[in-house]
Amino acid sequence: MSSGVLEVRDVQKTFGAVTAAKDISVSVPQGSIYSLIGTNGAGKTTFVNMVTGYIKPDAGTINFGGRNIAGLPPRQITRLGIHRSFQIAQLCNELTVEENMLVAGAIHGQTRPSFLRRSDDAQARDRAMATLERFNIAEHRNRLIPELSGGVKKLLDIAMAMAGETQIMLLDEPTSGVAADEKFPIMDLVINALRDEGVTVIFVEHDMDIVNRYSERVLAFYDGQIIADDTPDVVLSDAEVQRYVTGAPA
């Protein structure tokens, strides 16, 4: 097995009687774009949660940058360069869009967050606005979160996750809750922005059009196991995958 930027080996996880992960092994090369597919409860989100530190695997290793990160807390894994976005956008509802971005920037700033330096000084704002502009949501900078559309919330969620050095980005259902006509534009924006930075992308998706169009490789999950690990064409025409995941020929 060639050495990828992220090496998951024999990871196991059960919750009582439920097997959420069994013999999960995958090697993700630097700069590639992976998608994870599978029905609800198949283990995709558990995978993401284990890689990003929300859940600790029962066994197995997750190697990144030469060390095993399995079991580390999310904030340490984030600092190492593995970032994630969320299925339901996790934003600070009482802050404006710009302030949300400022928080991300403050945590990932050049130095530790300061007790004295203003959170909204010129430099911080410029940095925040640059990211907001990259994601096309700068016009919403002064709005509060509850006023935003699903698509904008998702973009902000991802934009915030971009703060700091991002080497691997895990996107948890980036287009769920987004209007149909916004899905492709949002994915175009996000994947291009990530590609420009050389970020390795792993996204969870239910929409096979999105999977087909944007991923270089697909991991199909079923019942806690990976039942296919190949290019989209191969995976989506696989009989088992069709039976347990997509339900119809691609």
Added chain:
Amino acid sequence: MDLVATILVDGLIYAGWLFIVSVGLTLVFGVLNILNIAHGSLYAIGAYASASLVGAYFAAGGDAFPYGSYIAMILAAVLVAVVLGPLLERGLLRYFYGRDEVLNVLVTYAVFLILEDVMKLIWGVNPYFVYEPYTLLGTVEMGSLFYVGYDFAVIAAAIIVGLAVWLTLNRTQTGKVVLAVIHDAEISQTMGVNVKRIYLGAFMAGAFLAALGGALTAPMISVTPGLGVNVVIVAFAVVIIGGLGSVPGAAIGALMVGISRAASVHLLPEAELFIIYFVMAIVLVFRPEGLFAKTQARKI
């Protein structure tokens, strides 16, 4: 051996009282998700009402049948529940359902403050003594110590209350509906449950239990303003230890606190006033949500 027995008996007596005083609080939290500081006021009003009713009873010739004073006490608790329950729940608390838990604590704290003075305005600031019911059950001799029979009756009352609450929740139709509401009020509502009525009922039950605690205590003490202030935080500690919303938890919590305090009184009197909070802090260190906390679903 004598000392152990003494501590156990004292502890049980105190635990019995604690349970009656706390179970209403945990029930209200379980159903309505409100930690009701005014529970202390309901306790105190129960004590005052009991004192007044018992006083009136004996003044009206109750000496002929002194045990009737017990009925008067229970009646006092019922009155408090029936009058204040709907007033507080329908009149105020229902506007705050679904809001932040701590915000609701502040609302009930405001009610507590208001009721403290309402009590002073109704009953004045002088103490009330109604000790007759306390003396009716004689004394019990255990080893070399004498206990008042009434204290044991409180233990019996606690057991009856505990069984009644448990049986109602687990063995009756209404009880099962209440349990469903505790689990998920929204889903229960979509299944046709009249959640409003359950809320009101649960709150009234909690008010009754609080007032009952006060009513039963009135003959043992002099009823004065500020009664609720000390009781409510003790009830909190018991409920937190046991796990918010758990009736068995309240029983275990009451036992733990009761025995700890009895032990403290006899072995380490300096700790008597704070041992309960110490126990609570220790429990929370090991079980951050109390002993019988509800399991949480995954957030992301």
Added chain:
Amino acid sequence: MMRFSIFTYAAIGFVVLAAGAIVLPDWAMFLFAMALAKGLVCLGIVGMMRGGVVSFGQGLYYCLGAYTATLAANFLGVSDIFLLTLLSAAVCLVVGMIFGPLLSSYRGIFFAMLSLALSMVLYGSLSKMSFIGGTDGLNIGAPTFLGWAPEGRPLQTALYLYVVTIVVISGALMRVYFDSEQGLITLATRDNELRVEYLGASVRNIMAFNYVFGALLGGIGGTIAVLALGHVDPEFAFWTTSGEFVFVAILAGYLSVPSVFVAAIILELVRSFSNLYFPNTWQLALGIFLLIVIVALPSGLGSLVSRRKGQDT
């Protein structure tokens, strides 16, 4: 709207408050001094509220600071107000640094109850310690100011100006902190802890810092209060004392620092009038007042002056 520097605001605040030394009669100056001292404790609560937790036990530090000062004065002969303040602050800092990390894992009701429990432990302990007064408490003599030992009106004025200075400095420092990066992260924590952790910050650290600041402010407030009153007793740590601090913090909201002290002054004024004219309705007034604030001004008085749209506590 022009943005003045924090120094300008601090200077204005000082001048306005200091004017009280000339304008206010004795009883009012005492009242204001007490209010400002208590306001410091409330400022600490507001700092924690910005992180999403409400401490129902700041009486712990209020009492600890007051007793430290009193014991230092009575048993160690320390009378200098600066020294007493420093001593109390140091003690509260140490205690705060012990309990802060412990409490920082808790939220909501549990944080509130644990903080309350700690203060009640102090209350219970002090009540039983008859060698330092038990429930009667202790008296403390008048403070000295770097060697100067005033009496009468000059003493009152000196104490008043001292608390005004402390308030202005603390208020300014806290405002700078609130506007800082850590301050913004604190606000974010209140909203979405999960996100803040996932962004790479330690929520526990943030909470612990806010708690320690609260401990410091509580201790300093308690020191000044005991010097103004001349007396301390275990009631300083009783939960109803802490409840009043929370009341002021709720009334003030977390958007504006001056509103904390305005709210504290309002409370003291209402308390005095109530005690004078309607002795049995002080708590009734307080309770109704609290309800009105919760319903009508959910973000507190501060929302009247601040542009930010806040929500529930």
